[in-house]
Every structure is written in C-alpha cells, then in structure tokens.
Amino acid sequence: MDDNGRGSLLSLSAFFFLLVVRATTATDDDDDSSVMSKFLDGLSSPPQGWSSRTSYCKWTGVSCDSSSHVTSISLESMSLSGTLPSDLSPLSRLKSVSLQRNSLSGSIPSFANLASLEELFLDNNNFTDIPSGAFQGLTSLQVLSVSNNPNLQPWMIPEDLKESSGLVTLYASDANVVGSLPDFFHSLSSLQHLRLSYNNLTGSLPASLGGSSIQTLWLNNQEQGLSGTLNVLSGMTQLSQAWLHKNQFTGPVPDLSKCESLFDLQLRDNLLTGIVPASLTSLSNIQNVSLDNNKLQGPIPDNSRNIKLTYHGVDTFCKTSAGPCDPQVTTLLEVAGALGYPMTLADSWSGNDACQGWIFVTCQGGKVTTVALSKQHFIGAISPSFGNLTSLRSLLLNDNNLTGSIPDSLAKLPDLEMLDVSNNNLSGLVPKFPSKVKLVTSGNPLLGKKLSSGGGSGAGGLGGSSNSAGAIAGIVITVLIIAGVVAFILFRCFHSKSSCRKTWSVKSSVHKAESSKGRAKSPQNQGNIRNNDFLIFDNGNVMVSIHVLRQVTNNFFPGNIIGRGGFGTVYRGVFEDGMEIAVKRMESSAMSDKGIHEFQAEISVLTQVRHRHLVALLGFCINGNERLLVYEFMPRGTLSQHVFEWRERQLPPLSWKQRLTIAVDVARGVEYLHSLAQQSFIHRDLKPSNILLGDDMRAKVADFGLVRNAPDGKYSVETRLAGTFGYLAPEYAATGKVTTKVDIFAFGVILMELITGRKALDDTVSDERSHLVSWFRRILINKEDLSKVIDEALDLDEETLQSITKVAELSGHCTAREPQQRPDMGHVVNILSPLIEQWRPESRYELEEDGLGMSDISLNMSLPQVLQRWQSEGTSTMYSNGTTTTSSYGLSQTDSSTPSKPSTFKDSMQSTNRR
Numbered sequence: 070m071d072d073n074g075r076g077s078l079l080s081l082s083a084f085f086f087l088l089v090v091r092a093t094t095a096t097d098d099d100d101d102s103s104v105m106s107k108f109l110d111g112l113s114s115p116p117q118g119w120s121s122r123t124s125y126c127k128w129t130g131v132s133c134d135s136s137s138h139v140t141s142i143s144l145e146s147m148s149l150s151g152t153l154p155s156d157l158s159p160l161s162r163l164k165s166v167s168l169q170r171n172s173l174s175g176s177i178p179s180f181a182n183l184a185s186l187e188e189l190f191l192d193n194n195n196f197t198d199i200p201s202g203a204f205q206g207l208t209s210l211q212v213l214s215v216s217n218n219p220n221l222q223p224w225m226i227p228e229d230l231k232e233s234s235g236l237v238t239l240y241a242s243d244a245n246v247v248g249s250l251p252d253f254f255h256s257l258s259s260l261q262h263l264r265l266s267y268n269n270l271t272g273s274l275p276a277s278l279g280g281s282s283i284q285t286l287w288l289n290n291q292e293q294g295l296s297g298t299l300n301v302l303s304g305m306t307q308l309s310q311a312w313l314h315k316n317q318f319t320g321p322v323p324d325l326s327k328c329e330s331l332f333d334l335q336l337r338d339n340l341l342t343g344i345v346p347a348s349l350t351s352l353s354n355i356q357n358v359s360l361d362n363n364k365l366q367g368p369i370p371d372n373s374r375n376i377k378l379t380y381h382g383v384d385t386f387c388k389t390s391a392g393p394c395d396p397q398v399t400t401l402l403e404v405a406g407a408l409g410y411p412m413t414l415a416d417s418w419s420g421n422d423a424c425q426g427w428i429f430v431t432c433q434g435g436k437v438t439t440v441a442l443s444k445q446h447f448i449g450a451i452s453p454s455f456g457n458l459t460s461l462r463s464l465l466l467n468d469n470n471l472t473g474s475i476p477d478s479l480a481k482l483p484d485l486e487m488l489d490v491s492n493n494n495l496s497g498l499v500p501k502f503p504s505k506v507k508l509v510t511s512g513n514p515l516l517g518k519k520l521s522s523g524g525g526s527g528a529g530g531l532g533g534s535s536n537s538a539g540a541i542a543g544i545v546i547t548v549l550i551i552a553g554v555v556a557f558i559l560f561r562c563f564h565s566k567s568s569c570r571k572t573w574s575v576k577s578s579v580h581k582a583e584s585s586k587g588r589a590k591s592p593q594n595q596g597n598i599r600n601n602d603f604l605i606f607d608n609g610n611v612m613v614s615i616h617v618l619r620q621v622t623n624n625f626f627p628g629n630i631i632g633r634g635g636f637g638t639v640y641r642g643v644f645e646d647g648m649e650i651a652v653k654r655m656e657s658s659a660m661s662d663k664g665i666h667e668f669q670a671e672i673s674v675l676t677q678v679r680h681r682h683l684v685a686l687l688g689f690c691i692n693g694n695e696r697l698l699v700y701e702f703m704p705r706g707t708l709s710q711h712v713f714e715w716r717e718r719q720l721p722p723l724s725w726k727q728r729l730t731i732a733v734d735v736a737r738g739v740e741y742l743h744s745l746a747q748q749s750f751i752h753r754d755l756k757p758s759n760i761l762l763g764d765d766m767r768a769k770v771a772d773f774g775l776v777r778n779a780p781d782g783k784y785s786v787e788t789r790l791a792g793t794f795g796y797l798a799p800e801y802a803a804t805g806k807v808t809t810k811v812d813i814f815a816f817g818v819i820l821m822e823l824i825t826g827r828k829a830l831d832d833t834v835s836d837e838r839s840h841l842v843s844w845f846r847r848i849l850i851n852k853e854d855l856s857k858v859i860d861e862a863l864d865l866d867e868e869t870l871q872s873i874t875k876v877a878e879l880s881g882h883c884t885a886r887e888p889q890q891r892p893d894m895g896h897v898v899n900i901l902s903p904l905i906e907q908w909r910p911e912s913r914y915e916l917e918e919d920g921l922g923m924s925d926i927s928l929n930m931s932l933p934q935v936l937q938r939w940q941s942e943g944t945s946t947m948y949s950n951g952t953t954t955t956s957s958y959g960l961s962q963t964d965s966s967t968p969s970k971p972s973t974f975k976d977s978m979q980s981t982n983r984r
C-alpha cells in the first residue's frame with residue numbers, strides 16, 4: 070500500500086520532470102531538425118546548399134524564425150524529384166510551403182494541426198496519394214493547391230477543410246478527386262476560388278454553395294459528370310467565372326440576374342433544358358457564354374450586345390434566329406417550365422409549331438386540343454398558362470407527382486371537357502368548373518381542404534394573424550426604406566446639374582495580392598471588377614456596391630477588423646490604388662428596426678454635415694439585410710487608444726500640446742454640429758472611442774448614429790436614452806431629456822480624461838475614484854493639488870501646468886450639475902484655442918485652419934489623398950466660395966488650366982484611375 074503510493078508518487082514526479090524537460094529544452098527545434106534531415110534524405114538530388122553539415126535554417130528556400138523553427142519552405146520549380154517525409158506536422162511554426170512544379174512523388178505528407186500554415190502549394194507534381202487527415206486542423210490556411218497530380222489515388226475533398234475557415238483558394242484540378250462535393254461551404258465564408266476541373270466528381274451541387282462568396286468556380290470536365298440542377302448558382306452573387314461544361318447537369322439555366330460580376334459562363338456539353346433567361350445576356354459584365362450541346366428551348370438568347378455567345382448543336386430552340394416563339398409554343402414551354410423542363414419534353418418540344426410532332430400534344434386546325442401528360446413521373450406544378458390554350462378540350466395530368474393547386478384559369482377554358490389530375494399530390498381548393506367538364510381528382514389526399522396552415526385551433530389562427538401582421542409591417546418598412554433611398558437618389562439627381570451617375574472603376578487589393586504572389590495567379594481572372602461599382606453623386610456621397618466592399622476588405626476577412634462597437638464590426642478596406650476606407654458593417658443581430666433606424670439617421674445626418682473635424686461619410690450600401698457605412702479611414706485610430714492604451718499598443722504618450730489640439734478639434738467639430746444654421750444636432754455619444762485621429766494627430770468626431778435632430782428653436786428632444794455610462798449628463802440619465810448641454814457634459818469628461826489619463830469609469834480603482842467626474846470635481850472644489858492627479862505620461866513644466874489648470878477649470882464648468890450652468894461649445898472653443906496659441910510658432914495646423922486646409926496640397930499628392938482630402942474638406946463653403954483650389958490638383962492629373970468644378974475633378978479622377 071505504502072510502497073504503491075510512493076511508487077506512483079515517484080512516477081508522477083518523473084512524469085512532471087519529463088514535462089519540464091520537454092518544455093525547457095529545445096525539443097521543438099530538435100523536431101524541426103529531424104524532420105528537415107528526413108526531408109533532405111528523401112530528395113533524389115537536393116537543391117544546392119542543402120547539406121547535413123549546415124544548419125537547415127541556411128538551406129536554400131528555407132526560412133526560420135529567431136528560435137530556429139522553420140517558417141517557410143520555398144522550392145517552387147526546382148526540378149526536384151524523390152519523396153517527402155510522411156509527416157511535416159512537427160514543423161509547428163510552418164506558415165508557407167511551396168513545392169509546386171517539381172517531380173515529387175510518393176505520399177503527400179501529413180500537415181495535420183499546423184495551426185500557422187497559411188499557404189500550401191503542392192500542385193504540378195507526381196504525388197501518389199493523400200493520407201487521410203493530412204489537411205485536418207489547418208485553422209489558418211488560406212491557399213491549398215494540389216492541382217495537376219494526375220497519379221493520385223482517388224480521394225475525396227476532405228470534410229476536415231471545414232476547419233480552415235479562412236480558406237480563400239482551393240485548387241485541386243486534375244488530381245483524381247472522386248465522390249461528391251461536401252456541403253460545407255457555409256463554413257468557408259472566405260472562399261473565393263474553387264477549381265476542381267478534370268476530376269471524377271459526381272452528385273449534385275451542394276446547397277451551401279448558394280450563400281458562398283466564390284468568384285471563380287471551375288467544375289468542368291468531370292469524367293462521369295456532376296448532375297442535378299444549376300439552381301444554386303442564383304445565390305452565388307459574387308460569381309465572376311463559372312466553368313461547368315462537360316457535366317451532366319439538367320434543368321434550366323438559372324436566373325443569374327443577381328450575379329452582377331459574372332463575365333464568363335461555360336455551360337456547354339450538359340443536359341440543360343428550358344428557356345435561357347433573357348437577363349443572362351444583359352448582365353452588365355457578361356462577355357463569354359457557351360451553351361453548346363444542350364437541349365435548350367424557346368427563343369435563341371438575344372445577343373444585341375455582341376458578347377461571345379455560342380450554342381452550336383442546340384437544335385431545340387424554337388427558331389433559328391432570335392425573337393419570340395409562336396404563342397402556343399410559348400405557352401407550352403411555360404407548362405414545361407412549371408415541371409422543371411423535363412428532358413422527355415425537351416427532346417420533342419422543339420421548333421416553332423406545337424402541332425408538328427410534339428409528344429403528348431394533339432391539335433385540330435393548328436390549335437392544341439389535347440395535352441396528355443399522364444404517368445410520366447413529372448414533379449412540379451400545373452401551370453396557370455394552360456388557360457391560354459383556349460381550344461383545349463382534354464387535359465390529362467394523372468399519375469404524376471404534381472403539387473400545388475389546380476389553377477383557376479383551367480375553369481375558364483371554354484371548350485374543356487375532360488380534366489384528369491388523379492393520383493398526384495395536389496392541394497388547395499378545387500376551382501368551380503362548368504358542369505360539362507368531367508373532373509377526376511381522386512388520389513390527392515390534400516385536395517379540397519383549406520391549405521394546411523389554416524387548419525389549426527384558435528390559438529394557431531391567432532399566431533398566424535400576428536405573423537402576417539409582422540410580415541405586413543416588414544413589407545411596409547422595406548417599402549419605406551426603398552422609397553427613402555430612391556427619393557434620396559432622385560433628390561441628388563435633381564440637385565446636380567450634371568449627370569447623376571458617374572462611374573469609377575476600381576481593382577481590388579485581393580487581386581493585387583494574388584498576382585503579386587505570382588503563383589496563385591489566374592489568367593482568366595482579370596477584369597471582374599468593373600464600372601458601376603461606385604456611383605458618385607455630385608455632393609460627394611457615394612452609393613457603394615457590396616461587391617466593392619467585399620473586394621476591398623478581402624471579403625470581410627477577420628484580419629481586416631479594426632474594431633467592434635455597439636452596432637457592429639468595423640473593417641479596414643484598401644483599394645488597389647492605396648486608398649483606405651473604414652467600413653462599418655451592421656451585424657445581422659443588430660438588424661432590428663432600431664439598427665435600420667440608426668443607419669438611416671446616420672446617413673441623413675452625415676450627408677448634411679461636412680466639417681474638417683467630423684469623420685466624413687464617403688458612402689453607404691444597403692444590400693438586402695446588410696447595412697454598411699463607408700467612412701474615411703482614420704489611420705491613427707481612436708483617442709482612447711492613445712490616452713488609455715498607449716503602453717499596450719507601444720505608442721508614444723500624447724503630449725499636452727497634442728491633447729489640447731485634439732480637444733480644440735473636437736470642440737470645433739461639435740460646435741459646428743450644435744450651430745448648424747437650419748438645424749442643430751446633438752451628438753449624444755461623445756467619448757474617446759468616437760474621436761478618431763489622422764496621420765497628423767488631428768482629431769475628428771465620429772459616430773453620428775445616435776445624433777438626433779433637435780427641432781428648430783427648441784433644443785430639447787425627449788427620446789429614449791442613448792449614450793455611454795460615465796459620460797451621461799445627470800439630467801439626461803435621470804429624465805432622458807437631451808439638449809446640446811449633454812454633449813458639453815461629455816466633453817468635460819473627456820477633458821478630465823485628457824488631464825488625468827484615467828477613464829470615465831474605472832472599475833480597477835477604489836470606489837471613490839472609479840467615477841472620474843465625481844472624483845475630479847471633488848478635487849477641483851476642494852482646491853486640492855492638481856499636479857498629483859495629472860497623467861504621469863505628461864511632462865510638466867510651469868507653462869504646461871498653468872495650461873492644464875485652466876483646462877481643469879473648464880472641465881469643471883462643462884460638467885456642472887445644472888445644464889444651464891454649462892458653457893456652450895462656442896465658449897469652450899474661445900477658451901481653449903488661445904491656449905494653443907502659446908505654441909503657435911511650432912504648429913502648422915492653425916495656418917491650414919484659415920486657408921481652408923487646401924494650401925498644403927501639392928501637385929505630387931496621390932489621387933486617393935486628394936480624394937480623401939477633397940471628401941473631408943468638401944463642405945458647402947467650398948462650393949460657394951468659388952475660388953477653391955480644387956481645380957489645380959484635379960487638373961494636375963490631366964492637362965491645362967481651365968478651372969473646373971468638383972464634378973469635373975471627379976471626371977478626371979475617373980479617367981486617371983482607369984489607367
């Protein structure tokens with residue numbers, strides 16, 4: 070017993086000892102070392118510089134971090150042959166592996182659980198198999214390319230890749246992939262490029278492709294062929310290139326009108342039927358469509374825009390030239406459409422005369438009198454278009470699998486004598502047919518009853534009606550929003566003399582990144598970002614397409630997140646030309662009508678308000694459920710980061726001069742809000758996280774989502790409480806009554822924060838100190854020694870201390886209990902700005918201030934800089950005072966000296982941007 074206990078104690082401590090040894094010695098890079106020497110041994114003729122006598126970190130193409138862990142292996146196109154070690158997963162810091170374009174053979178190694186691995190290029194080799202689990206746990210993976218390994222043992226796309234939620238590129242063409250596509254694309258929300266051509270994939274397109282962000286979809290030339298319909302493509306709104314040729318797809322070409330970026334659609338050599346949607350050839354970006362060797366019906370698609378459209382071998386269109394089909398043909402094709410355009414009908418229902426040998430159709434005198442579609446395993450619905458076949462006498466639809474109801478139009482057919490719909494799955498009420506009609510409806514258990522949803526108890530009925538009330542409210546809100554946006558656009562159009570739409574073509578950083586890598590480059594991939602991405606209106610407001618926002622944020626890549634707030638996530642976006650933006654994306658959970666309300670409030674306010682110390686709204690986007698705002702990007706982040714988080718962020722602390730300058734900037738911005746001529750605005754959520762800094766450390770006030778428009782004259786509105794604890798004026802917190810004085814209060818709190826370096830609310834200190842306002846006011850009132858509470862990050866000299874004392878006094882007035890005792894913002898500006906005057910000789914800012922900030926724009930400023938400048942400076946003052954310098958830099962990009970208005974400037978911007 071005792072011995073036993075001691076024994077286990079010993080082995081336990083031995084175990085811990087081993088653990089400690091393992092953790093403290095360089096076991097990990099020993100791992101790297103042994104894996105790398107296996108790597109060397111496996112290669113038939115290793116690259117130059119690879120030798121067991123030198124450290125692997127010095128080998129050609131190998132990079133290590135400071136602790137001798139391999140981070141990347143780059144051996145692209147080195148004519149390597151031989152095999153790889155079976156397991157590379159001990160190389161725990163590996164970020165990038167590039168082994169493409171060699172003649173490596175044998176098994177692909179396991180990369181399992183390499184959580185840092187971002188890129189894995191194995192394509193164009195002669196590998197023979199992929200062990201199961203080789204790609205599991207690759208949580209950082211962005212690119213996986215195994216294309217052109219034709220001798221691989223048949224393998225399936227592993228479900229494991231679901232864990233690689235940041236995957237952008239997946240290439241496995243000509244790699245002997247079999248089985249069906251996994252239904253995991255909802256987990257791969259960043260996936261943009263999927264290439265699986267020349268394999269033996271089977272089965273249908275999974276539903277989760279529908280919501281994906283895939284732009285390039287290559288599934289062409291499968292040995293046996295993918296099957297099922299293409300309907301899921303309708304929801305793939307990011308699609309720009311879809312190669313689906315040489316498969317077994319059935320059903321119609323889906324409606325792709327939401328795929329605005331689509332330029333290349335290859336559908337040849339499938340089993341597609343039905344009418345090609347007219348919208349296909351009028352998609353704004355479409356260039357290339359192949360439909361050859363299918364069973365397409367109806368009219369030949371219109372090609373007045375002269376895109377590259379081919380349909381060789383399609384002998385089922387109604388005519389040999391474009392233009393509408395005969396009315397009876399059109400009607401019967403609608404009938405076929407309601408059945409999903411079955412192949413049995415497509416083979417026969419071709420040409421422009423339904424009385425010329427169409428299967429199941431009988432005519433008399435050129436009019437269709439009988440349609441007999443019995444016992445064909447048809448699924449789908451009975452088309453109301455049957456009602457157009459006015460000579461129809463007999464309609465037999467029995468013994469299929471039809472659903473839906475019997476259309477009323479059938480009961481109006483004047484000559485109908487026989488209708489057999491027996492043995493289907495029809496439902497709903499049977500319309501009232503004239504008595505001469507022989508009606509057979511047996512074998513439809515749901516037919517003749519009220520629609521299933523109505524059949525419940527009283528409670529059920531109540532639920533139903535409140536649901537429908539909700540739905541109606543939803544529709545009304547949607548209509549109002551649409552009307553609002555339309556009105557807004559029309560308003561802008563009528564207010565500008567020049568044309569409403571101007572286009573500005575942009576290229577994405579994503580593509581730039583891709584091509585600069587050189588290996589993930591796709592020759593077909595250019596040109597899928599196009600005009601109409603931005604609609605620029607004359608006053609500088611822009612409606613931005615969701616497509617562009619996705620592009621510039623790398624598909625809302627988590628790495629691009631710059632912050633989160635009450636209403637959603639803020640992303641950084643970068644255009645190809647370097648222009649940066651901040652995109653505030655409302656989270657769907659915040660998309661109650663409150664969120665929508667804030668969104669519209671923000672739009673309407675920001676479009677009216679432009680000031681150098683207010684963050685400019687560059688554009689907005691309403692995309693289905695999503696609401697996005699595009700702001701000018703403020704490169705130095707928030708004031709709170711600089712005052713409270715400078716140590717963690719390794720920023721220099723702000724000097725008193727800088728703090729004072731920021732305070733004046735904020736005061737000026739808010740003063741402007743409060744004193745707008747027609748309307749006055751109250752910010753209601755002033756705080757350091759809503760004060761953003763530019764490269765010059767000058768400040769702008771952000772976040773007008775909570776701004777309320779105070780009615781004329783009466784600067785008080787009673788609304789629900791909004792704002793942030795710690796900054797709330799007492800009367801506002803108590804009564805919800807809001808005046809411009811709540812902003813003064815919050816501003817006073819910010820001044821205190823600037824002085825003390827402490828947050829308005831700080832749970833980490835004692836209770837008496839945790840509420841900054843109470844604590845600091847007590848110090849002021851008791852005339853305690855201020856220098857003890859001043860932020861330690863500040864260098865104090867006599868002059869600074871004097872200045873701080875004045876500001877402290879002001880902060881006390883601003884946070885007075887009674888709103889009437891607080892000064893207004895104009896007064897605050899008047900007190901603060903002379904304090905910076907002291908340093909004026911050192912400050913270039915004040916000079917700008919008077920010269921409308923334009924004087925320092927030089928001719929070598931980049932366009933994005935100019936744009937940004939122009940956007941933020943473009944106040945109404947600028948238009949009205951005529952003599953702005955806008956034209957000079959606008960023209961600097963083009964030619965000569967005619968003065969131009971901002972719109973012309975943008976025209977020139979457009980042309981230069983396209984270069």
Ligand SMILES: Nc1ncnc2c1ncn2[C@@H]1O[C@H](COP(=O)(O)OP(=O)(O)OP(=O)(O)O)[C@@H](O)[C@H]1O
Nearest residue numbers: 631632633634635636639651700701702703758772
């Ligand atoms: N225009 C911008 N430029 C640069 N960074 C920005 C910009 N707008 C916001 N941010 C960053 O995103 C973060 C979140 O902003 P957001 O306005 O959503 O939240 P918040 O200001 O912290 O809180 P609230 O929701 O109450 O406004 C900010 O703290 C800031 O770091």
Ligand SMILES: *[C@@H]1O[C@H](CO)[C@@H](O)[C@H](O)[C@H]1NC(C)=O
Nearest residue numbers: 172174175194195196197220
């Ligand atoms: C690929 O490997 C197979 C054997 O697995 C061999 O027959 C073939 O020649 C190799 N191909 C190339 C291009 O090296």
Ligand SMILES: *[C@@H]1O[C@H](CO)[C@@H](O)[C@H](O)[C@H]1NC(C)=O
Nearest residue numbers: 247248269270271292293294
């Ligand atoms: C393709 O896959 C199917 C079904 O999985 C199989 O029957 C067929 O033999 C495969 N074809 C080739 C060429 O491997």
Ligand SMILES: *[C@@H]1O[C@H](CO)[C@@H](O)[C@H](O)[C@H]1NC(C)=O
Nearest residue numbers: 332333335356357358377593
């Ligand atoms: C159309 O597709 C073909 C082949 O798929 C390609 O060679 C051609 O460049 C494409 N044309 C356009 C305009 O994209």
Ligand SMILES: *[C@@H]1O[C@H](CO)[C@@H](O)[C@H](O)[C@H]1NC(C)=O
Nearest residue numbers: 396399400453454456457478
């Ligand atoms: C056919 O019927 C449908 C639905 O009843 C109707 O909308 C359409 O206009 C009709 N078409 C013709 C050519 O009469």
Ligand SMILES: *[C@@H]1O[C@H](CO)[C@@H](O)[C@H](O)[C@H]1NC(C)=O
Nearest residue numbers: 446447448449469470471494
């Ligand atoms: C009818 O269709 C439903 C779904 O569309 C299917 O589940 C059912 O098996 C079909 N029945 C017959 C007899 O084909």
Ligand SMILES: [Mg+2]
Nearest residue numbers: 634758759772
């Ligand atoms: Mg904010």
